[in-house]
Amino acid sequence: xxxxxxxxxxxxxxxxxxxxxxxxxxxxxxxxxxxxxxxxxxxxxxxxxxxxxxxxxxxxxxxxxxxxxxxxxxxxxxxxxxxxxxxxxxxxxxxxxxxxxxxxxxxxxxxxxxxxxxxxxxxxxxxxxxxxxxxxxxxxxxxxxxxxxxxxxxxxxxxxxxxxxxxxxxxxxxxxxxxxxxxxxxxxxxxxxxxxxxxxxxxxxxxxxxxxxxxxxxxxxxxxxxxxxxxxxxxxxxxxxxxxxxxxxxxxxxxxxxxxxxxxxxxxxxxxxxxxxxxxxxxxxxxxxxxxxxxxxxxxxxxxxxxxxxxxxxxxxxxxxxxxxx
Amino acid sequence: xxxxxxxxxxxxxxxxxxxxxxxxxxxxxxxxxxxxxxxxxxxxxxxxxxxxxxxxxxxxxxxxxxxxxxxxxxxxxxxxxxxxxxxxxxxxxxxxxxxxxxxxxxxxxxxxxxxxxxxxxxxxxxxxxxxxxxxxxxxxxxxxxxxxxxxxxxxxxxxxxxxxxxxxxxxxxxxxxxxxxxxxxxxxxxxxxxxxxxxxxxxxxxxxxxxxxxxxxxxxxxxxxxxxxxxxxxxxxxxxxxxxxxxxxxxxxxxxxxxxxxxxxxxxxxxxxxxxxxxxxxxxxxxxxxxxxxxxxxxxxxxxxxxxxxxxxxxxxxxxxxxxxxxxxxxxxxxxxxxxxxxxxxxxxxxxxxxxxxx
Numbered sequence: 001x002x003x004x005x006x007x008x009x010x011x012x013x014x015x016x017x018x019x020x021x022x023x024x025x026x027x028x029x030x031x032x033x034x035x036x037x038x039x040x041x042x043x044x045x046x047x048x049x050x051x052x053x054x055x056x057x058x059x060x061x062x063x064x065x066x067x068x069x070x071x072x073x074x075x076x077x078x079x080x081x082x083x084x085x086x087x088x089x090x091x092x093x094x095x096x097x098x099x100x101x102x103x104x105x106x107x108x109x110x111x112x113x114x115x116x117x118x119x120x121x122x123x124x125x126x127x128x129x130x131x132x133x134x135x136x137x138x139x140x141x142x143x144x145x146x147x148x149x150x151x152x153x154x155x156x157x158x159x160x161x162x163x164x165x166x167x168x169x170x171x172x173x174x175x176x177x178x179x180x181x182x183x184x185x186x187x188x189x190x191x192x193x194x195x196x197x198x199x200x201x202x203x204x205x206x207x208x209x210x211x212x213x214x215x216x217x218x219x220x221x222x223x224x225x226x227x228x229x230x231x232x233x234x235x236x237x238x239x240x241x242x243x244x245x246x247x248x249x250x251x252x253x254x255x256x257x258x259x260x261x262x263x264x265x266x267x268x269x270x271x272x273x274x275x276x277x278x279x280x281x282x283x284x285x286x287x288x289x290x291x292x293x294x295x296x297x298x299x300x301x302x303x304x305x306x307x308x309x310x311x312x313x314x315x316x317x318x319x320x321x322x323x324x325x326x
Numbered sequence: 327x328x329x330x331x332x333x334x335x336x337x338x339x340x341x342x343x344x345x346x347x348x349x350x351x352x353x354x355x356x357x358x359x360x361x362x363x364x365x366x367x368x369x370x371x372x373x374x375x376x377x378x379x380x381x382x383x384x385x386x387x388x389x390x391x392x393x394x395x396x397x398x399x400x401x402x403x404x405x406x407x408x409x410x411x412x413x414x415x416x417x418x419x420x421x422x423x424x425x426x427x428x429x430x431x432x433x434x435x436x437x438x439x440x441x442x443x444x445x446x447x448x449x450x451x452x453x454x455x456x457x458x459x460x461x462x463x464x465x466x467x468x469x470x471x472x473x474x475x476x477x478x479x480x481x482x483x484x485x486x487x488x489x490x491x492x493x494x495x496x497x498x499x500x501x502x503x504x505x506x507x508x509x510x511x512x513x514x515x516x517x518x519x520x521x522x523x524x525x526x527x528x529x530x531x532x533x534x535x536x537x538x539x540x541x542x543x544x545x546x547x548x549x550x551x552x553x554x555x556x557x558x559x560x561x562x563x564x565x566x567x568x569x570x571x572x573x574x575x576x577x578x579x580x581x582x583x584x585x586x587x588x589x590x591x592x593x594x595x596x597x598x599x600x601x602x603x604x605x606x607x608x609x610x611x612x613x614x615x616x617x618x619x620x621x622x623x624x625x626x627x628x629x630x631x632x633x634x635x636x637x638x639x640x641x642x643x644x645x646x647x648x649x650x651x652x653x654x655x656x657x658x659x660x661x662x663x664x665x666x667x668x669x670x671x672x673x674x675x676x677x678x679x680x681x682x683x684x685x
Contacts, residue, residue, distance in 0.1 A: 025478070051478055057501070057504050057505055057508055059501040059504070059505070061467060061497055061498060061501045062467045062470070062498075062501035062502060062504070062505045064467075065464075065466075065467020065468050065470075065471060065498065065501070065502065066467050066468070066470055066471030066474065066502075066505055067471060068467070068471055069467065069468040069469060069470060069471020069472035069473070069474065069475055070472070070474065070475040070478075071471075071475075072456075072471070072472045072475065073471070073472050073474075073475025073476045073478070073479055073481070074475065074479055075475050075479065077471075089497075092461060092464060092498070093464075093467060093468075093498075096461055096464065097461070097465075097468065102663050102664065102665065102666070103660070103664050104444075104447050104457060105447055105448055105449065105457055105663075106444050106447055106448035106663055107662065107663040108448045108449055108451075109449075109456075110666065141664055142664050144665075165666040166665045166666055194669055194670075240669075241669030241670070241671045241672070244670070244671060245670075
């Protein structure tokens with residue numbers, strides 16, 4: 001079982017699936033000879049050729065839109081949007097078109113399309129390269145949204161996403177691309193979409209996070225343990241469909257919950273998690289559920305981003321607060 | 327097309343035309359035999375009478391808002407006739423019904439479309455056609471992807487993608503045209519320039535002298551044809567399909583036509599459409615000129631034309647009767663096709679659906 005970084009796990013999964021299924025094609029900006037701006041597609045062009053690893057014009061709209069058509073033709077496209085912050089140029093194709101293919105054709109057509117996009121902050125990137133826009137896409141019925149955090153889950157869920165008969169937006173933790181390393185199972189390793197993971201077991205507080213924020217959550221849980229508070233960290237792994245059972249089971253036991261998101265507070269995905277917990281585990285709750293989020297302010301320039309993105313310290317404060325409440 | 331002087335930067339030939347507005351042959355021998363021309367006329371008429379019937383039913387409150395294609399039948403049928411329904415794909419916007427009928431879309435489903443039944447969007451098995459699309463130019467990137475994918479897979483098909491003059495202002499149009507040029511995808515972009523995007527005249531849509539010339543920027547030919555001349559559209563699209571099949575890449579065809587009817591049944595063109603412009607185009611009606619031509623060839627006479635009218639009246643009656651017998655859709659059916667397998671969360675919503683307000 002080799003140890004890989006997140007971006008190596010992406011590369012490994014793509015190579016594996018292209019080897020297994022000759023219909024899989026990778027397309028996007030700079031995915032070919034360059035191997036992707038983060039090297040996620042490194043070596044694929046040399047191995048699989050220009051007809052399967054395709055550099056496209058610089059247009060997120062046509063990358064997503066053409067992927068739908070490629071799927072109609074019988075291919076299995078894995079499209080890369082270089083940064084999620086630019087996905088809105090293709091929002092119409094992803095949300096209004098791709099997500100609805102099966103529904104609007106009353107089941108006649110489907111689009112087996114995976115759209116990969118790195119996202120999240122603290123990588124000293126320019127404007128719109130760091131925004132956490134996951135909630136914009138989680139509100140599109142028909143689109144599954146995966147946001148894995150670890151190299152093993154990135155591999156297992158990317159393989160599951162590519163094989164899923166329906167479209168998946170596969171969000172990759174940009175900050176974790178090289179920072180997060182972990183053992184990755186060899187061979188054909190698939191993780192089911194829609195299942196959360198207990199990243200750390202605990203009894204006093206349930207802390208929910210996804211993607212790169214899982215690292216901050218684990219750090220906060222570690223810090224809380226030194227203060228005698230046992231925190232259970234749930235890594236959602238998939239936002240849509242949401243694993244309601246794992247959330248309900250954990251909070252029913254701990255009675256307290258903190259939900260962490262990197263995005264601005266209002267109408268973020270944490271709100272969905274909080275609403276779900278109160279529907280499922282209201283009578284177990286011993287304290288109000290807390291959210292830790294960025295302020296309702298656009299993502300700042302590099303010198304300000306440490307202050308903007310929720311830190312383990314802010315998560316720890318929320319854990320303390322929820323244990324003080326009631 | 328616009329009022330600016332000195333904007334003609336790209337010289338394009340005059341629009342392709344075979345039949346002038348009086349039904350006189352002006353472009354040499356027709357590109358199809360009389361029987362095929364008569365078949366094409368019949369489907370154009372079917373589309374016309376269908377639209378008239380539906381507008382009437384809509385006015386009686388029996389149909390939803392709909393967009394008739396009156397006046398544009400030659401553009402859509404001529405294009406459909408020029409591709410092969412067995413191998414080629416038809417990608418519509420929403421004002422192409424006559425052409426879709428030629429390609430194999432059933433009349434019964436067309437009626438169901440206009441009563442708001444979801445089944446109208448489920449193409450019959452084996453019909454190479456995407457459903458109607460409300461997002462203007464929204465399916466063009468998909469059409470290019472489909473054509474490009476067929477090329478990558480070595481399939482023989484080409485894609486006919488239809489949109490209007492308003493669609494040429496959309497990013498999806500330009501992005502799709504650009505990708506098609508780069509990939510040499512076997513796609514035919516058919517722009518039905520009908521003069522109007524709801525109330526916005528094409529002169530306010532673009533400063534280009536023609537819409538066809540936009541193809542030049544993307545590295546492939548743009549050709550104008552008389553969109554009210556079945557032969558002109560057929561010959562132009564047939565050549566575009568030949569090019570696509572031969573690996574010569576995409577073509578943009580601008581069919582010059584006119585929306586003789588309404589944008590939709592919610593529209594009132596008297597607020598913006600100059601009367602004399604409308605009247606001028608009434609005289610260029612694509613059906614009238616085909617009638618004159620077919621009679622001049624001896625392919626049909628007045629009695630024959632009357633017989634066709636009667637047959638179409640009967641077809642429409644039967645199809646509308648069948649459509650009305652279609653069971654109403656069950657509300658729970660909309661849970662079924664969101665994903666191949668519904669998530670447990672959606673399944674639970676289905677279980678609770680209609681019981682209470684709780685999701």
